Amino acid sequence: MIYLDNHATTAVHPEVLEAMLPFFGDHFHNPSSGYRAGKVVRKAIEEARGEVAELIGAKEEEVVFTGCGTESNNMVLKSLARIYGRKESTVITGEIEHSAVLRPCEAMADVGFDVRRCGVDEEGRLRLAEFEKVCGEAKTGFASVMWANNETGVVQPIQEACELAKGAGLAFHTDAIQAVGKVRVDVGEVPVDFLSISGHKFHAPKGVGALYLREGVRFEPLIRGGGQEFGRRSGTENVAYIVGLGKAARLMRDGLERDEHAGIRANRDHLESRLSGELEGVTLNGSREHRVPTCAHVSFEGCEGAGLLILLDEAGVQVSTGSACMTGKQQPSHVQVAMGIDDERAKSSLRISFSSFTTREETDEAVDRIKAAVEKLRRVQGGSGVGPVVVFS
Ligand SMILES: Cc1ncc(COP(=O)(O)O)c(C=O)c1O
Structure with missing residues (x-):
């Protein structure tokens, strides 16, 4: 069988699987446990966080692990909705976004947010003039524009969109799920506030993702509980998958460098x-x-x-x-x-x-x-x- 559907999902890299296996076996412990075995597991999570951070030019404490890319998108959009509230806030997104952005935005429209969807040109790239106009009309709110499209692979003018949104005083999120590991993604160069990642698009397993949150941004957790992941995404960590994501991030960084x-x-x-x-x-x-x-x-x-x-x-x-x-x-x-x-x-x-x-x-x-x-x-x-x-x- 010739597999040419890597935008749907990728095969788990053998080195990723190898890195994960000990965390189903000897290293099964809870990373929050106080004894040494727990600390070994905690260290593995923090190393993985470092790898993901390095892949996108972030600081370690700006990366939170999630259950998937859809969760990352929902976490940030729902947080922003709660922070901004529906009165007078505009939510700006694009016509070609993934359903993991479009559906949460539709839910916001249903409860009274002013949701605007900007179009793309015939090449599949965001119409920046339209985006700029909509940003200019917004009193307050946020924008979400994908870095690369899942169907066409077209990379969006993300730097320009980010600068326009932030210049208009809006928070900016990007769904970078089809970009990370495929092209250079650096939050030092493109000053996004939030960025979503999904492991299974670059040879980690399905069911693990990450969210980048720029230092100092406001954020309301979607999942509250034991305070894991800096209180931003509670729940005992999916250790093996996080380790796999870290390994895949490392392999992608090496691959991009080479x-x-x-x-x-x-x-x-x-x-x-x-x-x-x-x-x-x-x-x-x-x-x-x-x-x-x-x-x-x-x-x-x-x-x-x-x-x-x-x-x-x-x-x-x-x-x-x-x-x-x-x-x-x-x-x-x-x-x-x-x-x-x-x-x-x-x-x-x-x-x-x-x-x-x-x-x-x-x-x-x-x-x-x-x-x-x-x-x-x-x-x-x-x-x-x-x-x-x-x-x-
Ligand atoms: C652009 C984009 N956003 C979001 C998602 C959802 O990611 P996940 O499958 O990890 O929930 C995908 C993939 O399905 C995608 O291609």
Whole structure:
């Protein structure tokens, strides 16, 4: 099986698993225990915190471990909602945000917050002029803009958005879940107040994340209890997973330093150029310049993505489609709608996403199998057929 769905999740790195295992065995102790065995476990957590902090240029005490990226986003958005209150506060976000930002913002709108969603251009990047205008109109409140989009991989003008929001006196959060470990993310360079991380997007296991909170920011905990994680996220720590996240952060930092991503980018670019050179009716969606190296978003004219996904699965290639099935009909994703991609093209798109585990041989083999599937689908039906429910994550 050729796995090309690394934006959905990544395989746990063998070194991450190895680092985690002792914490299911001999080191099972509670990190809050006063005896030496507890202190060993506490030290492992603090080392992991140091690794995550270093990956994003933060201080250790600015990093809190969470249960996942969705939790990190909810923690910060709900905290900000409570701090700012609904009267007179504006909540600004983007059309292409992940549901882990959009749904909490919708809940705020339901209780009376003035929630604004800014659009993107045809390349999938935030319209800064619109964002600036909305920030300027806000009396008080906060903004949340993703660093990189999960469907297209397009990197947002995050520095500019952050400066505009903060210049207007608004707090600023970024969902950096698809950026961390893939491109340089440094909170020293981009002065965000809050930043969300998810481990399973960069070879740690699913079910562990982190939230960066800049020193001095106001924060209201979502989960209260025993006061773990500086009182910001109570609950006995998920030690093994935190250790895994720390190890993965270390591997990503080393990888970025060694420019391991050049190899990932080369494979992605190779796939794109072969597909567009060897097949008719191929469109590459999203900015070519501003994007993470791990993602290709491709439309195949005359082929429904959902049908293609099934054929490819049978042929041993795992990818995602660019549409979701609603009441039996394929619907374009909200991201593609926001980019102004027409229905036909949106429904014929695939997200093909890479990691450092993807080899050149697999890339070439995947291209051959995608070509065969596209040609087959075009021959038999021009791409119709009901597909599975597929939601981008
Ligand atoms: C951009 C983005 N935000 C949030 C999430 C949610 O993260 P998690 O799966 O850790 O809850 C994902 C992935 O699913 C994502 O891609």
